[in-house]
Amino acid sequence: MQNPTELHRDVLAWYDEHARDLPWRRPDTSAWGVLVSEVMLQQTPVSRVEPAWHRWMAAWPAPTDLAAAPAAEVLRAWDRLGYPRRALRLRECAQAIVAHHGGRVPGTEAELLALPGIGSYTAAAVAAFAYGRRVVVLDTNVRRVLGRLFDGHALPAPSLTQAERQRAAARLPAHTPDSVRWNVGLMELGALVCTARAPRCEACPLRGYCAWRRAGRPADPHAGLRRRQAWHGTDRQARGKIMALLRDRPDGPVSEEEVLRAVADGADPAALADPGQPARALASLVTDGLVAPADSDDGGVAAYRLP
DNA sequence: AACGCGGGGCC
DNA sequence: GGCCCAGCGTT
Numbered sequence A: 001m002q003n004p005t006e007l008h009r010d011v012l013a014w015y016d017e018h019a020r021d022l023p024w025r026r027p028d029t030s031a032w033g034v035l036v037s038e039v040m041l042q043q044t045p046v047s048r049v050e051p052a053w054h055r056w057m058a059a060w061p062a063p064t065d066l067a068a069a070p071a072a073e074v075l076r077a078w079d080r081l082g083y084p085r086r087a088l089r090l091r092e093c094a095q096a097i098v099a100h101h102g103g104r105v106p107g108t109e110a111e112l113l114a115l116p117g118i119g120s121y122t123a124a125a126v127a128a129f130a131y132g133r134r135v136v137v138l139d140t141n142v143r144r145v146l147g148r149l150f151d152g153h154a155l156p157a158p159s160l161t162q163a164e165r166q167r168a169a170a171r172l173p174a175h176t177p178d179s180v181r182w183n184v185g186l187m188e189l190g191a192l193v194c195t196a197r198a199p200r201c202e203a204c205p206l207r208g209y210c211a212w213r214r215a216g217r218p219a220d221p222h223a224g225l226r227r228r229q230a231w232h233g234t235d236r237q238a239r240g241k242i243m244a245l246l247r248d249r250p251d252g253p254v255s256e257e258e259v260l261r262a263v264a265d266g267a268d269p270a271a272l273a274d275p276g277q278p279a280r281a282l283a284s285l286v287t288d289g290l291v292a293p294a295d296s297d298d299g300g301v302a303a304y305r306l307p
Numbered sequence B: 001a002a003c004g005c006g007g008g009g010c011c
Numbered sequence C: 001g002g003c004c005c006a007g008c009g010t011t
Helices: A004-018 A031-040 A046-059 A063-067 A071-078 A085-101 A109-113 A120-129 A140-151 A162-171 A176-192 A235-247 A256-264 A277-287
Strands: A292-294 A303-305
Touching (some): A256 A277, A256 A303
Antiparallel strands (some): A292 A303
């Protein structure tokens, strides 16, 4: 094994040369801009986040602005980034920042972790990338890179283990500015070179000492056991259709009949076999606060709108 | 630890 | 058609 300093130097040098020019990495981006980007990037690819982030920051450049925005407007701006509950939580996060931190994004992991929609990854990412703190940032990219480099595993285990946390902490560069570039450098390496599907090992700065490559790039030991996300015919798809319909109708409530018909529209046979699904999906959206009952323009008929 | 939760792009 | 994507909150 090479000494830690050499590994650090290789990652930092690679990052300095190959880093993408993403808007939330610009030095003049506010901590709020970084936080917004991190929430949007939770399970949504960079390519789809970038335009949404620009529009979002233009509309609500500070926590105070988003905190005062109507939820329906926020959900429409979220558009099709997916997991729209993230938009509501981001708004609640802004309100908590106003209520408890004077409208300024807090800088410690513990304070960030206490905010709605901010988990262990996002808290660490904001502390590191917005405030330059020396913290362990472990996202799916970093987990995959470290797992290949040191464990020889193709892909990380389904859930983050304590051993991974400790190993990542032990490998973190001692100096503060280096630790930030190490974190973002490993993430960038995972996004551009050490990818999940078709890694470009020939372009990797760590190819000389990667356990996975040395072992002949064996297949994922968890293959087949990995959690798969169902979509066609599921409640999730039904919820997505309802949200898309209500997003596109800013002028007024939509009757329950039309909402339920939109779900059945183009549904696959599996969904049609469950006639209760549309109503169930709608009810769950109301429970989650993503949809609200509304007074129909045709009195007495149930109708719905964005909250 | 396991599950629910969007949506799209890529092989 | 399966898999992946800068995860979080709940149970």
